[in-house]
Amino acid sequence: MKNIANVITLFRIFFAFAMLLTIPFSVAFWIFYFCGGFSDFLDGFVARKWNLESVFGAQLDSIADLIFAVSMGIVVITNIQLPTWIWICITLIIVLRLLGYGIGFYKYHTFTSLHTYMNKATGVFIFLSPILYILLGMTVTGTFICTMAFLSALEEIVITTKSKGLNRDCKSIFDY
8 A cells, every 4th residue: 555656656657658559649549648647646646645755756756757758749749740949949848858867867866857836837738738739729839838848947957956955846946
């Protein structure tokens, strides 16, 4: 029972790979997609509710988020024509993320993805991006999500660079 939150997180990794093995945007794909998103909410809720939070669980959650995002990225890249400006933004954000992780690894000798409010909000909006795309179109959705992802990556770099110790649960740039 003490590993239930981590088991839920592992299911997110399973759902991420299952998305890659289904027909893109089919009913099965969307079931795996929404189950993966729900597991992201559920694992943190269970860990906090039953006091099961751990360093390993936080790292596993970040890795599962990354795998889920990469899986979704693969599906989008291979099936949807994105405008060049979004590709430029994605590339810049990936470079910033890798820079932040590199700084964190150099400074703390471990993977340092932070659970800031901005990172969480960005994750929620990336997850909701298919719905936002349908409602608002590519330009508005892309601009909003790219801006959030850029700011959250930049915030994480600043926190990682300026903080004296690693605190994965740092909530914002004003909290370190």
